[in-house]
Amino acid sequence: MAVIIALAGNPNSGKTTLFNALTGSRRHVGNWPGVTVERRSGALEMDGRELEVVDLPGTYSLSARSEDERIAASYLAEAQVDLIINVLDASNLERNLYLTTQLLELGKPVVFVLNMMDDAKRRGIQLDIPALETLLGGPVIPTIGNREEGVDLLKAELLRVLDGTEPKVRNFLAETAGHGPMDYGHDIEGEVAKLVTHIKRDENLAESIKPRWLSLQLLEGSPEAIKLVGGSHARESIMAQLETSRAFLHGHLGEDAATLLAEFRYGFLHGLIQEVAKLPDTPEVSHTTKLDRLLTHRFLGIPLFLAVMVAIYTLSFVLGKYPQDWIDRGFKALSALLSAKLPAGELTSLLTDGIIPGVSAVMVFLPVIMILMGCISFLEDTGYMARAAFIMDRAMHLMGLHGKSFIPLLMGSGCNVPAIQAARTIESKQDRLITILVTPLISCSARLQVYIVIAGTFFKPFGAALAVIGMHFLGFGLAMLMGRILRSALFSGPSAPFVMELPPYRMPVLKATIIHMWDKAQVFLTRAGTTIFAGATLIWFLSRYPGIANAGWSQEYQQQRIAVLALQIPQEQKDTQLKDLGLARESRIVNNSLAAKLGKIVEPVMRPILDPDHKRTEAWKDVIALTAGFVAKEIVVSTMAVIHQASEESKPGEKLSPLQVSLRDHTGLTPLTALAFMIFTLIYTPCLGTVAMIRREAGSWGWAGFSVGYGLGLGWLLAWGTVVIGRMMGFA
Amino acid sequence: MTQNQQNGIHPDDISEVQLLSQLLPGMTATVVQLQAKGAIRQRLLEMGFTRGATLKVEKLAPMGDPMELVLKGYHLSLRRDEGACILVQPAAQPLG
Numbered sequence: 001m002a003v004i005i006a007l008a009g010n011p012n013s014g015k016t017t018l019f020n021a022l023t024g025s026r027r028h029v030g031n032w033p034g035v036t037v038e039r040r041s042g043a044l045e046m047d048g049r050e051l052e053v054v055d056l057p058g059t060y061s062l063s064a065r066s067e068d069e070r071i072a073a074s075y076l077a078e079a080q081v082d083l084i085i086n087v088l089d090a091s092n093l094e095r096n097l098y099l100t101t102q103l104l105e106l107g108k109p110v111v112f113v114l115n116m117m118d119d120a121k122r123r124g125i126q127l128d129i130p131a132l133e134t135l136l137g138g139p140v141i142p143t144i145g146n147r148e149e150g151v152d153l154l155k156a157e158l159l160r161v162l163d164g165t166e167p168k169v170r171n172f173l174a175e176t177a178g179h180g181p182m183d184y185g186h187d188i189e190g191e192v193a194k195l196v197t198h199i200k201r202d203e204n205l206a207e208s209i210k211p212r213w214l215s216l217q218l219l220e221g222s223p224e225a226i227k228l229v230g231g232s233h234a235r236e237s238i239m240a241q242l243e244t245s246r247a248f249l250h251g252h253l254g255e256d257a258a259t260l261l262a263e264f265r266y267g268f269l270h271g272l273i274q275e276v277a278k279l280p281d282t283p284e285v286s287h288t289t290k291l292d293r294l295l296t297h298r299f300l301g302i303p304l305f306l307a308v309m310v311a312i313y314t315l316s317f318v319l320g321k322y323p324q325d326w327i328d329r330g331f332k333a334l335s336a337l338l339s340a341k342l343p344a345g346e347l348t349s350l351l352t353d354g355i356i357p358g359v360s361a362v363m364v365f366l367p368v369i370m371i372l373m374g375c376i377s378f379l380e381d382t383g384y385m386a387r388a389a390f391i392m393d394r395a396m397h398l399m400g401l402h403g404k405s406f407i408p409l410l411m412g413s414g415c416n417v418p419a420i421q422a423a424r425t426i427e428s429k430q431d432r433l434i435t436i437l438v439t440p441l442i443s444c445s446a447r448l449q450v451y452i453v454i455a456g457t458f459f460k461p462f463g464a465a466l467a468v469i470g471m472h473f474l475g476f477g478l479a480m481l482m483g484r485i486l487r488s489a490l491f492s493g494p495s496a497p498f499v500m501e502l503p504p505y506r507m508p509v510l511k512a513t514i515i516h517m518w519d520k521a522q523v524f525l526t527r528a529g530t531t532i533f534a535g536a537t538l539i540w541f542l543s544r545y546p547g548i549a550n551a552g553w554s555q556e557y558q559q560q561r562i563a564v565l566a567l568q569i570p571q572e573q574k575d576t577q578l579k580d581l582g583l584a585r586e587s588r589i590v591n592n593s594l595a596a597k598l599g600k601i602v603e604p605v606m607r608p609i610l611d612p613d614h615k616r617t618e619a620w621k622d623v624i625a626l627t628a629g630f631v632a633k634e635i636v637v638s639t640m641a642v643i644h645q646a647s648e649e650s651k652p653g654e655k656l657s658p659l660q661v662s663l664r665d666h667t668g669l670t671p672l673t674a675l676a677f678m679i680f681t682l683i684y685t686p687c688l689g690t691v692a693m694i695r696r697e698a699g700s701w702g703w704a705g706f707s708v709g710y711g712l713g714l715g716w717l718l719a720w721g722t723v724v725i726g727r728m729m730g731f732a
Numbered sequence: 733m734t735q736n737q738q739n740g741i742h743p744d745d746i747s748e749v750q751l752l753s754q755l756l757p758g759m760t761a762t763v764v765q766l767q768a769k770g771a772i773r774q775r776l777l778e779m780g781f782t783r784g785a786t787l788k789v790e791k792l793a794p795m796g797d798p799m800e801l802v803l804k805g806y807h808l809s810l811r812r813d814e815g816a817c818i819l820v821q822p823a824a825q826p827l828g
């Protein structure tokens with residue numbers, strides 16, 4: 001079995017950077033506490049030895065309560081971890097060493113890495129490394145992770161420690177009669193010893209975890225430790241002793257045990273720092289402080305932040321539009337070429353109406369995702385993201401969200417898919433989940449296309465503009481409301497504390513940004529892409545069968561085409577007629593498809609919204625359009641064009657397109673039901689891409705299903721409310 | 733302006749124990765007691781809010797919340813709600 005080496009350290013200390021340097025893999029790094037949220041491992045081969053290096057989420061201590069931190073803490077205590085690399089930020093040593101005091105208590109060999117030596121030097125901090133090695137009882141390797149400096153030394157050191165040939169490794173536990181480098185003083189050590197005696201009565205328990213470590217964890221009130229003891233036959237005596245010890249310590253030292261332990265650790269570190277670190281007498285004002293004077297300025301902070309957001313938005317959605325259009329046009333051209341060259345039939349339709357649009361639905365997101373993620377990764381690496389959260393936290397907190405939720409919400413108005421991916425930067429799981437679940441309510445550019453067609457048909461220009469803007473406000477307002485509701489409904493406990501480190505500004509490494517863009521693209525293509533593709537194909541199937549396989553219809557269509565081709569009329573007219581024929585055929589297929597059947601079944605449910613007077617004969621057609629819109633909301637429009645057999649392109653000189661005329665004159669929709677339709681389109685379900693992304697980011701189909709479900713429910717309620725209230729106010 | 737605020741504090745007030753959330757930007761203080769419970773308490777402890785630790789209020793966010801603190805040489809942001817769980821003793825002179 002391979003030797004396992006785990007990387008432990010505070011958030012943002014450079015663990016992932018070192019992991020990448022050690023294993024040659026390309027995990028995402030960022031100047032932002034909490035970037036790594038799950039554990040990852042990579043292989044390292046040295047001297048013919050197989051080593052497995054594990055990158056963990058950053059943690060400030062092993063008693064931490066947040067989920068990511070618990071992943072790290074419980075993994076580090078596991079028996080299979082042979083060696084720990086403790087990554088320390090040399091420019092912020094005291095707080096970083098707090099975790100170290102606990103790591104040493106685990107009783108495993110530890111190699112210490114003093115990372116960010118460049119930062120420490122810049123701040124004029126001088127460190128006495130040999131003294132630190134003596135005090136910590138292990139080798140200390142200075143590194144500059146992002147430049148891979150010191151990594152070779154670290155590798156050599158790892159080998160020495162694993163071979164047992166490193167004299168710097170001190171066995172504290174043996175030397176100090178059981179306790180590690182930390183001595184918690186007479187009172188606490190006395191109680192720890194008593195707990196240890198009780199724990200040792202259960203040999204299995206004492207075997208699975210170091211009794212001293214478990215005692216300390218129990219005193220700190222770690223839920224995990226209590227759970228562990230719960231499975232032991234000695235649990236009653238242990239818990240009784242714990243009660244007594246806690247009461248004793250509180251009465252004797254005036255504080256609860258957790259506080260006392262933390263105070264002892266920081267007390268110890270304070271002394272240690274005096275011995276090993278020399279701080280500059282007059283610390284000069286760092287460039288971070290100077291930059292922050294501007295970037296988090298009372299009046300300038302918000303405008304600057306908004307300017308940065310506008311810049312990202314423009315770059316992603318305006319610039320990204322060009323490659324997006326090229327891809328879109330490329331696929332359209334391909335599909336046109338194929339349908340011209342291949343004989344009409346099921347297979348061709350599968351290609352041109354199923355697979356190609358499916359693949360293109362995936363591919364068109366790619367440029368935007370890459371640009372947006374590149375920008376965000378760049379900002380993360382500089383350290384600005386933490387400031388953005390600092391600036392926006394107040395406003396977002398009122399909505400039940402987190403300072404970092406602002407970015408996904410704003411980006412969502414371009415496209416929800418990358419926006420949900422952008423929620424990654426929120427480290428608290430609750431906040432992230434809520435952000436993911438409310439982001440689909442933000443109206444995206446695809447829905448805009450639907451509003452424009454519908455509002456343009458049923459409202460006067462001014463009213464139409466108002467309705468379109470209103471949709472965006474409604475979406476944002478709903479996101480706020482749902483944020484609050486979800487927060488109180490799903491997470492009844494207190495919200496995660498917002499104690500966030502503001503790391504110093506750093507110059508990002510371009511390579512890291514590019515790698516990150518590429519990684520995101522890959523994740524998207526492989527994970528979300530497959531779902532989108534499968535969904536698009538399914539919708540194609542629903543909307544084409546059984547009509548597409550009807551040989552009689554195909555024959556009829558071919559005969560009609562031949563008849564038109566034989567006519568003695570100008571080519572232009574011929575083309576128009578052929579186009580009309582094609583549309584008629586498609587319309588026939590779709591209007592008799594499984595989706596249409598479904599539409600007719602579902603129509604009664606939608607009746608209060610789309611057909612309150614029960615006068616429309618074709619309300620079920622709207623249901624088909626909405627079903628197809630699940631693939632991507634802009635498809636609502638093109639599907640309507642097919643269903644109603646009316647082109648969505650207006651003829652030159654006419655204000656309304658044939659589709660709009662048909663919608664107005666033949667479908668029986670009224671301005672009020674049209675508005676309800678728009679509201680329903682805004683909310684009813686996230687599109688397929690978004691659902692795939694929610695599934696991927698929230699980690700379960702459950703949440704993806706929930707977002708579809710609550711969207712449908714909420715959309716229906718609001719659209720219905722609009723109709724009811726509108727009618728009471730006398731609108732039709 | 734900071735200077736005025738500093739001068740505006742009456743010497744008697746300085747020795748009074750206050751809530752961290754009541755401190756003004758530029759003020760320094762030492763931690764007297766944590767009144768938070770559970771996960772927040774644990775987090776504050778491990779971040780260095782132990783009795784006797786000195787901290788400085790660097791600034792408030794543009795909307796007045798959260799606040800930026802300097803503690804043990806690093807910067808962190810803390811919501812005022814959380815700051816209200818920390819009793820501090822303001823110092824007479826700002827650090828540095």
Ligand SMILES: Nc1nc2c(ncn2[C@@H]2O[C@H](COP(=O)(O)OP(=O)(O)OP(=O)(O)O)[C@@H](O)[C@H]2O)c(=O)[nH]1
Nearest residue numbers: 012013014015016017030034035036058116144145
């Ligand atoms: N100046 C400097 N920057 C570094 C050094 N090592 C890493 N960084 C940068 O520090 C930031 C944080 O690095 P990460 O490797 O993501 O840190 P981490 O410990 O994995 O963070 P979490 O996963 O959030 O716990 C990145 O922007 C790195 O480029 C270093 O030695 N010097």
Ligand SMILES: [Mg+2]
Nearest residue numbers: 015016035036
């Ligand atoms: Mg990491």
